[in-house]
Amino acid sequence: MLMSEDELIALLMDRDGPGVFTRTLGFGTGTHVIKGVHVMNDLAQVALGGRPSHNGDLLARVIREEKREGGEDNSDSAMRTASPLGEVYGRAFPPPPALSVHRRTLLRSAIGELVHHDGGVYRPGTSMASGLVTHSGLLGAEGFTRFGVGRYLHDVLGPEGQERVRALYSSATDPYSRALAPLIWSAELTEGSKRAGDAPPPSPFDEALGARLTTLLTHPLAKPHILRLFLHVATLGLFLKVMGVGRAGGRPTILATTAADVSSSRLLRGEATASVRAGVAALDDALARTLAADLTAADRATSADDATQLLREVRGKRASDSKLYLPDKFVVALAARAGMILPRTDRAGWGRHLALTSDAVEALTLMYVPPGARPIAWRALWDGVATDLGLYIGADTYGDACALRDAGVTHVHAEELERNQANILALATRRGVARHLPDGGAEAGGELL
Amino acid sequence: MGYELLQGLYLGATTNADLTSEAQRQKLHVRTPLDALVARLVMTRDVVITGNPGDGKSHLVRHLQDRGRLGDAEVILDLSASDDESVLRRWHDAALAGRRLVLCANEGPLTQLLARMAAWPTLSDHGSELMAQLGRLVAPSPEELPAEPERVYLIDLADRELVSAAVVTDALQRVTKPDFVPAADWAENSIVHVANETLFGDASQRRFTRVLAMAARRANLHVSFRQLWATISFAMCGGETEAQLERLSFAFGDGTDQYPLDRLTSGLGQGALIDAVHQHADPSRAPWPTLDEDIWWEGTPSTGKWEGEAPMFTAPSSLWASGQQDQALRTFASIKRLVALQHTLGDELLDLLDGDAGDAPGQSDDALLNELMLGLRRLYISEVEEAAAPTWLREGVPVWSSLTYGSDAASARPHVATNAIHRDELRVLRPARPAWLGDGLGPPPAFTWLRHVPSGASLRVDAELARSLRHAARVQGPFEPPEPVERFLARVAGWLERQPAEGDARVAFLSAPRGALTVAAIRATPDGARYEDPDVDE
Numbered sequence: 001m002l003m004s005e006d007e008l009i010a011l012l013m014d015r016d017g018p019g020v021f022t023r024t025l026g027f028g029t030g031t032h033v034i035k036g037v038h039v040m041n042d043l044a045q046v047a048l049g050g051r052p053s054h055n056g057d058l059l060a061r062v063i064r065e066e067k068r069e070g071g072e073d074n075s076d077s078a079m080r081t082a083s084p085l086g087e088v089y090g091r092a093f094p095p096p097p098a099l100s101v102h103r104r105t106l107l108r109s110a111i112g113e114l115v116h117h118d119g120g121v122y123r124p125g126t127s128m129a130s131g132l133v134t135h136s137g138l139l140g141a142e143g144f145t146r147f148g149v150g151r152y153l154h155d156v157l158g159p160e161g162q163e164r165v166r167a168l169y170s171s172a173t174d175p176y177s178r179a180l181a182p183l184i185w186s187a188e189l190t191e192g193s194k195r196a197g198d199a200p201p202p203s204p205f206d207e208a209l210g211a212r213l214t215t216l217l218t219h220p221l222a223k224p225h226i227l228r229l230f231l232h233v234a235t236l237g238l239f240l241k242v243m244g245v246g247r248a249g250g251r252p253t254i255l256a257t258t259a260a261d262v263s264s265s266r267l268l269r270g271e272a273t274a275s276v277r278a279g280v281a282a283l284d285d286a287l288a289r290t291l292a293a294d295l296t297a298a299d300r301a302t303s304a305d306d307a308t309q310l311l312r313e314v315r316g317k318r319a320s321d322s323k324l325y326l327p328d329k330f331v332v333a334l335a336a337r338a339g340m341i342l343p344r345t346d347r348a349g350w351g352r353h354l355a356l357t358s359d360a361v362e363a364l365t366l367m368y369v370p371p372g373a374r375p376i377a378w379r380a381l382w383d384g385v386a387t388d389l390g391l392y393i394g395a396d397t398y399g400d401a402c403a404l405r406d407a408g409v410t411h412v413h414a415e416e417l418e419r420n421q422a423n424i425l426a427l428a429t430r431r432g433v434a435r436h437l438p439d440g441g442a443e444a445g446g447e448l449l
Numbered sequence: 450m451g452y453e454l455l456q457g458l459y460l461g462a463t464t465n466a467d468l469t470s471e472a473q474r475q476k477l478h479v480r481t482p483l484d485a486l487v488a489r490l491v492m493t494r495d496v497v498i499t500g501n502p503g504d505g506k507s508h509l510v511r512h513l514q515d516r517g518r519l520g521d522a523e524v525i526l527d528l529s530a531s532d533d534e535s536v537l538r539r540w541h542d543a544a545l546a547g548r549r550l551v552l553c554a555n556e557g558p559l560t561q562l563l564a565r566m567a568a569w570p571t572l573s574d575h576g577s578e579l580m581a582q583l584g585r586l587v588a589p590s591p592e593e594l595p596a597e598p599e600r601v602y603l604i605d606l607a608d609r610e611l612v613s614a615a616v617v618t619d620a621l622q623r624v625t626k627p628d629f630v631p632a633a634d635w636a637e638n639s640i641v642h643v644a645n646e647t648l649f650g651d652a653s654q655r656r657f658t659r660v661l662a663m664a665a666r667r668a669n670l671h672v673s674f675r676q677l678w679a680t681i682s683f684a685m686c687g688g689e690t691e692a693q694l695e696r697l698s699f700a701f702g703d704g705t706d707q708y709p710l711d712r713l714t715s716g717l718g719q720g721a722l723i724d725a726v727h728q729h730a731d732p733s734r735a736p737w738p739t740l741d742e743d744i745w746w747e748g749t750p751s752t753g754k755w756e757g758e759a760p761m762f763t764a765p766s767s768l769w770a771s772g773q774q775d776q777a778l779r780t781f782a783s784i785k786r787l788v789a790l791q792h793t794l795g796d797e798l799l800d801l802l803d804g805d806a807g808d809a810p811g812q813s814d815d816a817l818l819n820e821l822m823l824g825l826r827r828l829y830i831s832e833v834e835e836a837a838a839p840t841w842l843r844e845g846v847p848v849w850s851s852l853t854y855g856s857d858a859a860s861a862r863p864h865v866a867t868n869a870i871h872r873d874e875l876r877v878l879r880p881a882r883p884a885w886l887g888d889g890l891g892p893p894p895a896f897t898w899l900r901h902v903p904s905g906a907s908l909r910v911d912a913e914l915a916r917s918l919r920h921a922a923r924v925q926g927p928f929e930p931p932e933p934v935e936r937f938l939a940r941v942a943g944w945l946e947r948q949p950a951e952g953d954a955r956v957a958f959l960s961a962p963r964g965a966l967t968v969a970a971i972r973a974t975p976d977g978a979r980y981e982d983p984d985v986d987e
Contacts (some may be wrong), residue, residue: 036854091976098981103969107980110958110967113863117853132852173946175850178867179956181971181978222942224852225935231854259856339856357856358932377557432909432933436671437556437607449589449898449907 008310009324011294012287020290021327024245026155026199026206028147029330035337036231037120041130041142042150043234047165048136050189056129056140058085058185060121062092063112065105069123076104085185092182111180134223135177136169137184153213153234155199156206161214174223203250208388209237212367219366219446233363235338239331239354240389243279246286251390252279253407255400258423259339259355268416269342271409272353275392278408280328284311287327356393356424358431365433365444375445378425378434394421451628452641452691458682460719461503461675469508471515477678478512479619483609486889487551488518490602495540495550497579499559500606503675506553521548528554533562541571550601556583575601586886589878589898589907597885608882610891611672612665617658618651620681625649631691639698644685644709652756653790657684659799660710660730660789661722666895666912668725676722683718684709706779710786732789733782735802740794744784753793760787814877821899821910822846822872824918828930829864829959834966839983842957842968845869848942849959851935860929864959868945876900878907899937904944908937930962955983 013019014028022028045051061074061082079089093104115121120130121140129140145151154162172181202210216230243252255275257264288307295302314324332352335341342355356364368384369376382395392400394417401412425442428434434444454473469477487509490496498506507526513519523543525536536552543550554562560583566576581595582603588594625645630636648657661680665672682688689697713723714731743751748764762784768777789795789802812820825846826835835843847869851862878898882890896911910918914931921928954971970981 040854088977091974092979094979094981098972098979099969100982103967103982104980106967107958107969110863110960110965113960114865114958117857117863118855132854134852171946173948173950175848175865175867175942176852178950178954178971179865179958181954182980184978220940220943220947222850222939223946224850225939225943228852228854337855362936430932432936441557449909 003310005314005322005324008314011291012324020287020294022148023200024287024290025152025242025327027149027152029327030147030325031144032325032329032333034144034147034149034330034334035118035120035130036235036334037118037130037132038142038144039149039153039234039334040227040231041120041139042145043153043165044136044139044150044169045142045145045189046150046154047162048139048169048189050191051139051141052137052185052187053190054085054185054187055124055127056121056131056138057124058088059111059115059131059133059138059140059180059183060124060129061085062089062108062183063116063121064123065108065112067123072123076101088183088185111183114176114179133176133180134169134174134227135172135180135184136189137172137186138177138180139169149238152199153237156202156210156237157214158210161210161217164214164217168217168223168227171223176224203244205241205244205250205389209241212388213237215370216363216367219371229359229363229366232338232340232357232359233367235331235335236340236354236356236360236363236391237389239335239340240391242283242327242331243276244390245327246282247279247390251388252282253390253392253403253409254279254354255392255394255404255409255417255420256354256356256424257342257420258427259342259357260423260427264420264423265416267411267413268420269350269353271404271412271416272355273351274409275404275407276328276353277351281408283328284308284315287311354391356427358427361424361428362431362433362446365428366446369445371446373445375435375443375448378428378442378444381444382421393424394418397421451626452631452686452694455624455629455641455682456686456688456690458678459686459688461679471511474508474512474515477623478508479616479623479674481616481889481891482887483509483604483889484513484518486887487604488513490604490885491519491522491549491551494598495544495552495575495601496604497552497554497559497601498604498606499554499556500609501671501673502555503673504606504609505674506606508674510551510553519549519551523548523550525550525552528552528558528562533558533565536562537565537569537572540575541569544571544575559583574599579603587880587882587894589881589900591881594881594883597883602885604886604889606673606890607671608890608894610894611674611677612658612662613891614655614658616891617661617677617681618654620677621648621654621657624681624685629685631694633695635695635698639694640687640689640707640712641685641694643707646757647709647787647791648685650756650791652795656790656795656799657709659803660713660726660732663799663803664725664728664730665722667729667916668721669911669913670721670725672722676720679720680713680718680722680726683720683723684713687712688718706783708783708787708790710790711783714782714786730802731782731786732798732802733785735798737798737801740785740788740798741781744781744788748780748784750788750792750794756791756793814879817897818872818875818877818899820922821877821915821918822875823922824920825934827921828918828928828934829962830966831925831963833925834963838957838966839955839968841869841955842866842966845871846875847957848938848945849962850939850942858929859932859935860927860962863961863964866957866959867954868942870901870941874902876902901937901941901944904941906937906940906944908933926963927961928963954978 010016011019012021013030014022064074080086093099115131115133117132122128127141127143130142240252240254243254244250253275255272257268257272288311289304292302292304292307314322332341339357340355341352346352364385368381379395382393385391392403394400397414397417400417401414404412425434433446434442435448436442487496500506510524510526523539528536540550563576563580566572578598578601585595586605587608625648630642630645636642647653713726716727740750746764746766748762765777765781768780789798829849830838847866849864849866851864853862878900880893896909899908899910917931952973956969956971958967968983970983971978972981
């Protein structure tokens with residue numbers, strides 16, 4: 001090896017400033033445990049200009065009534081006398097007879113189930129207070145902001161999308177905000193999410209993703225629903241972003257199957273996995289070029305081939321034996337939590353691939369069919385998705401097969417692609433965002449009768 | 450030729466209008482009100498017929514041409530077979546000559562054609578009228594239908610309900626004839642001969658139609674003529690060529706497992722309607738303990754009577770006792786399917802099967818609305834929790850929302866509601882068709898919409914969803930809220946978010962659909978909101 005793994009990690013990750021990964025992607029990837037709820041909390045804080053100065057401690061303590069970890073005491077009496085949150089808690093949960101002790105306990109438990117369902121809220125003061133919340137006054141401290149994923153999403157959204165996110169987190173009329181209204185604690189905002197490094201200029205992929213995400217945000221759906229859809233398709237976007245590194249326009253060529261309970265064939269799974277492998281190979285080449293340039297600039301002349309070899313060596317290590325968090329592993333872990341990676345584990349070593357959930361299919365539909373617009377042809381929807389985001393399902397069997405072959409996926413089976421798109425159409429139809437047309441075609445939209 | 454014609458219907462070889470002779474078309478033409486409708490409409494306007502492949506567009510037009518019922522109209526049998534410019538030229542010329550046009554077109558090519566029509570001054574208004582009709586000939590209310598066109602009518606065969614007693618009976622009567630059974634001694638022992646006898650009577654034809662209609666409804670399937678013919682053909686011929694039929698006839702045992710419904714439920718046939726019968730409408734799966742016991746022990750029902758000659762079966766219990774377990778089970782199922790078609794208990798057995806689907810034809814809007822509201826409530830709140838729930842959750846439809854960024858199904862997510870839809874905000878809407886189509890397309894489609902009037906959000910309630918909602922109202926335990934319901938509630942909640950909401954509120958938390966319910970009031974105070982116990986009257 002040309003250098004120690006520690007040296008390599010220092011160059012790739014953000015140890016002494018923005019590393020190769022961050023400078024390539026615009027966000028850091030130093031974890032495998034980040035969840036959707038962290039990304040959304042991060043995005044909200046970027047859009048709003050920071051997190052509430054209370055760090056989400058009130059909500060964290062309200063839902064941890066029974067916990068006694070590290071000497072914490074979240075009993076009713078302790079909460080009422082705590083400063084400064086005691087005043088808010090006392091107002092939200094008045095003493096009997098206005099609110100019985102029994103109902104107060106039930107409520108604290110129910111609120112806990114609601115906001116901690118994704119496991120984003122831990123002990124106060126640990127920067128792990130990412131609740132499933134929809135209002136700025138309920139946000140908490142979020143340790144994963146340091147990776148800048150929320151910042152990246154915010155940047156690609158552009159002014160209109162950014163304003164829409166701000167408006168969403170500022171309104172209190174949705175069911176979650178209304179249900180948690182007594183716990184909304186408006187406070188000054190502190191410590192906005194820092195940019196992880198100098199962001200690379202937006203690629204055509206970034207611009208298309210941002211424009212489409214902005215369209216999604218304009219749909220007049222319940223806020224919790226729209227936020228969930230946003231996260232699912234933003235996760236998809238992050239996955240595709242990483243797979244598109246080194247490709248023209250930053251666009252990958254990724255084949256997605258369906259995550260629904262239909263058995264896609266081994267051939268199709270193999271093709272989808274091969275498309276991911278091709279994306280990872282292109283990613284490694286691009287990273288190696290940047291790494292080689294960095295080393296050369298530091299008077300350690302290294303060829304791109306040598307740098308590629310270095311990356312391959314660390315990639316060959318088991319995750320538990322390495323401290324290197326590769327971008328593809330980062331986005332696979334994130335997408336897997338949204339149910340979009342199959343198989344769920346890769347113990348067999350066949351590799352993993354992208355699989356669309358019905359949430360992702362609905363979100364993609366709403367990204368391409370603005371509110372009030374007529375439905376669009378199913379094929380046109382996926383033409384747009386492929387052109388903008390580099391995601392393929394086989395809607396244009398011949399064209400998609402050619403694109404996949406050009407991207408290095410050998411042995412593409414047209415009939416498997418055709419079956420795949422039919423499965424995804426069935427998913428969309430069941431969801432209510434697509435329907436068959438008289439001529440055997442189909443159309444998609446968010447307001448089908 | 451008779452058997453070949455019948456057998457060829459299975460894979461569509463003999464339903465292709467381009468490949469059949471006038472005599473064959475005549476033999477298989479099923480009369481529907483559409484014949485008269487097209488002939489009548491073309492007297493005053495141009496007519497464009499669209500629909501699924503296999504819906505019978507070309508067949509119908511050729512048939513009307515054969516009978517001279519299209520006058521001197523310019524007829525274009527397949528838009529896809531010609532280039533748009535030549536089609537527009539022919540249409541333009543016909544318009545100038547004062548002749549009508551009849552065009553058969555799939556929707557995709559038709560849409561492309563419409564885009565080009567604007568460039569033809571003689572046809573641009575025709576294009577606008579067609580665009581106004583496209584996809585809008587079935588609507589939730591008459592007000593949402595297009596105005597009657599002045600130049601060109603669109604008929605969309607995808608809107609046609611084909612599986613009706615009149616159509617299926619006519620189709621069966623055309624093929625349950627000796628002409629379609631091979632003229633050979635062995636044919637007496639063939640499945641097509643048995644099918645001929647089984648499906649010959651009025652009652653068995655009516656019940657066969659019920660089975661198909663039930664299957665199509667449950668699978669939410671639009672049935673084309675090609676699918677209908679393929680299903681009838683497979684029921685009668687099993688997809689076998691005449692040579693195969695002869696070979697199989699020697700192996701024909703006591704007759705069980707050889708009847709039309711046996712084949713349709715075998716899982717061996719290809720086609721959406723055949724699949725639907727296999728999955729959703731197998732009468733042998735309808736539970737009827739007394740009938741099941743009779744069939745198991747005696748090989749025949751102990752009440753009622755066979756229509757026609759009583760078949761002789763070995764009792765399944767005897768087969769079982771002699772070690773032929775598989776044959777016993779197959780025989781049991783086969784007898785039960787035959788009862789459904791050819792026994793006086795058949796209707797009752799199909800009622801049981803239909804009852805499982807929960808369909809209630811002829812139900813009033815009020816009754817249906819009550820049923821849908823109950824189902825929507827019970828998807829989320831179990832009967833036990835509902836008993837102790839406040840009035841607003843018991844009487845309206847709570848607008849539940851959930852949020853997770855993970856992959857959990859809706860049934861595993863906590864939900865919250867702060868509003869409920871009042872009964873008077875909901876309407877049951879039935880499919881309406883333009884008056885000029887009359888009864889040409891058969892009965893209206895078998896679905897309804899539940900509309901939240903203030904927001905305009907609609908929930909399309911098809912047979913599958915209706916069954917889920919009725920099921921939810923009856924059973925305890927976990928239940929996955931259907932995705933369209935979650936989307937409908939998300940649309941209603943989205944509208945509610947845009948309405949002014951000041952002051953006091955109420956809230957309901959669900960640990961998961963049909964899980965633990967926690968309710969509270971939210972009182973607005975000058976210092977901010979606070980939770981309170983719900984009002985006693987709630």
